Amino acid sequence: MEKLKLYNQEELDQLRMRQDPLADLAVISLIENPELAQEINSWSQIPDQLPIHFPKVLQEYFSFFKEAAELADSELLKKGQDFFSQTGDIYLGLLGFYSLPYCYAFGDGAQVLVRSKRIVEEIGIRLAETGLFVMELFKPGGFYSDTSPYLTCAKVRLIHAFSRYFISTYSKDWEVKFGAPINQEDMLGTNLAFSMIVLRGLTKMGYSIDSQTFQLVLSYWKWVGALLGVDVKFWPETPKEAFELDRLIRKRHLKETEAGKRLIFALAEYYKQNIPDSIVRNQVDSLFGFFLGKEVAQVLKISHEINLPGSLVDLIFKFSGWKNYGPKKTYQKIRKMMESQQKEQFGKLVQLQIPVFNRP
Template identity: 30%
Template sequence: MTAPNTRPVGGRVVDPATRDHQEDQVDLLLQSVQVGDPLADAVVAEFDELGDDAKDALRHGLVAGRASVPDAPPEVDALLADAETVPDWVDTELLAQGDKVSLAVPDPWNRVAFSAGSLTHTYSSPTIARLLVGTGRLTSTAPRRIAETGLWNAAVVLPGGLLTGAPGYVQTVQVRLLHARVRASALAHGWDSARWGAPINQADIARTWLDFTLVPFSLLEIVGYRLTEVEQRRLYSYWYRVAHLLGLDERFFVGVESHQQADTLCNLFDSTLAPPDENSRALVAALYGAAATGLAATPQSPMDEQAWRELLHAVARRHHGDEAADALAIPPSPLTPLLPLIALAESRTRAHQLRFPEVLRQAEQAGIDRFRAFTTLLTDHTAYQTHMEGTR
C-alpha cells in the first residue's frame, strides 16, 4: 500500500511536495524509468539476428573507427555513429589529460570510496540488486566482478582513455551493450516493468553515473579529502563523455557542475526507491568481504582484513546514514570514533597537496601508474567483453 497523496510509477513513488519543488526533474524521472537504451537494445537484437558478423563489425569499429566498417549492419552503424559523435558540451582537452581529479586520490582511500561509497550505493537499489543477483553476477564471484568494474573505471580515468578507439571508450560502449543484453534477458524471463520499471532504465544509468562522480567524493569528505569548486567542475565535465557513451539522456547530467547540484539529483532518485531488500544485503555482504580481503592483501597494508572491514563499515555508516546502513545490514563499527582523527590527518595532507602544485602532480602521476598497473591484472575477458564474443 502506498502512502497517501503519492504516485507510484514503475516502482517509484514521488511525494507531491517533491514534485512541487522539482517538477521538471520529477517528470523526467518518471518518464525515464520505463525507458532503456533504444540504440543499444537494437544492436543486441541485431546480434541475435545476424550473429558473428554484427559482433565482428562492432568490435572492429569500436577500435578502428566507424569508417573502417563501411558495410556494418545498420544498427551497429548507428551505435558507432552515436559513440563517435563528441557533443559540443564535452571538453576534449580534458579527455586527453584524463580524470586528474580521480587520479589524484591516494590509495587506499580510492578503494574505500569505490567499495563503501560507489558500489554500496549502487547495490542499495532493489531493482538493480534483483537484476544482479538474478544473473548470479556478484554474490558468488564478488572479487572478480569488483575487479572488472575497477578495470573499466581505470580505463576510463587514464589520460586519453575516452578518446575514440581507446580502452576506456571501447569498454564503456561494451558496458552499455551488456546493460542492453541484461535488459533483453530480464524482459524475456518475465521482468515486470509495470512494477519495477524497465530493467537498467535511464534513471538507473543516471544514478550509476552519480556513483562514480558524486558518491565517492562525498564519502571522501568524511576522511578529510575535499574537492575545490574548480575540481568539482572538472570532474563532472570529464564524466559528461562517460554518460554520453553509456547512452544516458543528456537532460540528466549536462549542466551539473558541483556536488550540490549532483546531490539534489541523487536525493531525488534515492527518495523514490523502495528500501534495500535481501538481494541488496547479499550483494553488500559479498562486496565488503571481497573489498576487505583485497585491501589487506595490498603491499605494506597497515591493517589486517578485519580492521579494513571495520573501517569500511564505519565510513559507510557515516556516509549513507544509520537508517540506510541498517537496511543494508552494515553493522556499527568500533572504528567510528577514530574518523575525526583520520579526517584531521588527511585534511592536512590534502591542504599540502593543494598548496604545492608539484605535490599534486606527483599524486596524479602516482594514480596514473597505479591504474595502468591495474589494467594489466585481468588477462582474460571481462563479462562486458565476453558477451560480445562470436562463436567462430
C-alpha cells in the same frame, strides 16, 4: 539551477520506464549475428571505417561514438584525467567501499544486479572489470588523442543492453514495480554514484573539495554519461542540482531488500578473503558503515556502531596507497599494480567483453 525543476516524481517516473533504444536495437542484431559480437571483441578501438557487412543498426550504433569524438573537449578531459592521476587509488577505493554498496541500497535497481550470477558468484572478475572500466575512462589522453576509451564505453553500453534483453526475455520473476531493467533513472543514479558519491567520500575523509573540482567531476561524467546512453538533459550541472537529484532518488528507492543484502554480503565476504592489505581487510564492515552512514547501513544491515574518524580512514587509505605506489603515485603505477593483481588472482589480464550469445 534550471534543472531543479526536472527533479520531481512525475519526471523520474517516466525515466523509470525509459531505457536506451540505440543500444537495445544493436543487441538484437548481435544476438541474431553472434559472430559480429566476436568480431567487436577482437577490436582494440572502433575502426575508422566500420565493416560494410555490419547491419544498419550496428553501423548507426558505432557511428554515434565516432560522431561524439568530434565534440571531445580536450581541455576538460585533460583536467579530469589529471585529477584522477592525483587521486586514482583513493578514487577506486571509494568506488569499492562507498559507490557500489550505495547502489545496492536502492532496492529496485539492486534487482537487476542480483539477477546477474556473475556479480555474486564471480565477484572478483566483476570488480576487476569495473576497475578496468574506470581506468580506461581516465586514461591520459583518452577520448581526444587516444580513442580506445570510446570502444570501452561502447562495450559497457552493450553489456547493459544485453542485461536488459536477458531479464526481459528470461527472467520470470521480474515485477513491473521494479521499473524497466537498467532504466534512465537507474543510469543517472549509477553515474552519480561514480562521481558525486566519490567526492562525498573524499569529503568524509577530510579532503576539501572546492566548487571548481566538483564542477569538473560532474562535467567529466556528463561526457561519459552521454557515451553510455544517459539522457544528459537530466544530468546535474551544479553541486546543488547533484545533491537534489541524489536526494530525490534516495527518497524514492532507498529500502531494505533481499537483493541488496545478498549483494553487500557477497561484496563484504570477497573483501575479507581477498584484500591483500590486512589493515583494510580487517576494517571492511567499519569502512562500509563509515562511508554509508546510519540510514543506508541500516537498509543493508551493516553495523554502523563503530565510529571511525575520517582522519583515520584517510590514513588507512594513504598507507595502503604508499605501500603499493611509493611516495608518488601516477596513473601508470596504479594501472601496473591493477594488472599485477589480476595476473596473480586470475592468471590473466581482465578484459571487457560483450556476450556472445550462441542460440541453439
